[in-house]
Amino acid sequence: MIRARTLVKYYNDFPALDGVGFDLAESNIFGVIGHNGAGKTTLLKILAGLITPTSGTLDVDGIDVIRRPIDLKQRLGYLPEESRLYETMTVDAYLSFFGEIYGLDAKTIRTRRDELLSSLALDAEGKKLGELSKGMKRKVAIARSLIHDPSLLIYDEPTSGLDPMTSRFVIEYIKNLRAEGKTIIFSGHNLYQVEEICDAVMILRRGKTVAQGSMDELREMFGSLTYQIFFRIPDVSAFATAVPYTEADGHYLATARTIEELNRTTTTLSADGGVIERIESRYPSLEEMLVKIGK
Numbered sequence: 001m002i003r004a005r006t007l008v009k010y011y012n013d014f015p016a017l018d019g020v021g022f023d024l025a026e027s028n029i030f031g032v033i034g035h036n037g038a039g040k041t042t043l044l045k046i047l048a049g050l051i052t053p054t055s056g057t058l059d060v061d062g063i064d065v066i067r068r069p070i071d072l073k074q075r076l077g078y079l080p081e082e083s084r085l086y087e088t089m090t091v092d093a094y095l096s097f098f099g100e101i102y103g104l105d106a107k108t109i110r111t112r113r114d115e116l117l118s119s120l121a122l123d124a125e126g127k128k129l130g131e132l133s134k135g136m137k138r139k140v141a142i143a144r145s146l147i148h149d150p151s152l153l154i155y156d157e158p159t160s161g162l163d164p165m166t167s168r169f170v171i172e173y174i175k176n177l178r179a180e181g182k183t184i185i186f187s188g189h190n191l192y193q194v195e196e197i198c199d200a201v202m203i204l205r206r207g208k209t210v211a212q213g214s215m216d217e218l219r220e221m222f223g224s225l226t227y228q229i230f231f232r233i234p235d236v237s238a239f240a241t242a243v244p245y246t247e248a249d250g251h252y253l254a255t256a257r258t259i260e261e262l263n264r265t266t267t268t269l270s271a272d273g274g275v276i277e278r279i280e281s282r283y284p285s286l287e288e289m290l291v292k293i294g295k
């Protein structure tokens with residue numbers, strides 16, 4: 001369980017983070033989103049005990065992270081925005097090295113390393129880190145974050161710069177980590193991925209929380225469920241409607257903003273000789289929310 005309260009971080013006199021807080025239960029995925037410079041990395045580094053906030057409190061499973069960041073190390077796996085790997089080391093040597101840093105014995109390191117290489121589909125036998133592709137390097141960094149089997153993972157933009165296949169792989173991998181009972185906090189700019197996998201999302205703007213909650217709660221906050229009516233009509237000039245509609249390839253799409261508008265539109269449409277093909281209800285996407293919030 002994580003409890004963060006009124007976290008503030010000033011860089012000189014600039015408030016990069018300004019009163020952010022949240023609760024997060026275990027085995028959940030928490031997404032932190034926002035425009036460039038909104039404060040995501042700053043928040044993630046505070047949560048990982050890597051930088052000290054100017055003020056605020058942070059409790060992870062009873063550990064006061066601000067006072068005792070070292071106590072968090074064994075249960076934390078952190079993936080920075082850009083991992084600098086030791087280019088001349090082999091993958092095996094690199095993971096073993098980190099296993100040793102975490103105090104694991106040789107047998108545990110071997111078992112854990114082999115499990116991770118296999119689950120991450122990382123076949124880098126004998127290769128040096130400097131010879132790996134960006135996607136493989138990211139997988140190695142993920143393996144490093146997991147070598148000591150931590151319960152909390154903090155991943156800063158884990159899919160940035162990856163091709164669609166590798167990006168999808170990483171997202172599915174994160175979902176599996178949740179299924180294993182791990183808690184994951186991550187930031188990202190791919191909002192469709194955030195929407196897909198997060199149990200809760202925080203939207204940051206200029207260091208402040210603009211909105212946070214489950215995707216359903218955010219959709220409620222940003223309101224406006226709309227109804228999209230897909231239809232055909234022989235003579236559209238006969239369609240006496242007040243709702244906006246568009247045309248593509250002889251098919252039409254009208255958008256109603258309330259259930260009353262939906263009812264009125266479908267009634268008028270039938271009376272005017274139209275045929276409804278389907279009706280979909282639609283909430284605003286995270287992307288639309290971010291655009292609405294502005295920089």
Ligand SMILES: Nc1ncnc2c1ncn2[C@@H]1O[C@H](COP(=O)(O)OP(=O)(O)OP(=O)(O)O)[C@@H](O)[C@H]1O
Binds near residue numbers: 039
């Ligand atoms: N060490 C630092 N010294 C001074 N200012 C900093 C420092 N680190 C971050 N900042 C500033 O704090 C603000 C928040 O930065 P942060 O890296 O947390 O944003 P972000 O949301 O992660 O951005 P991005 O999406 O571009 O990675 C930015 O204006 C940044 O310039």
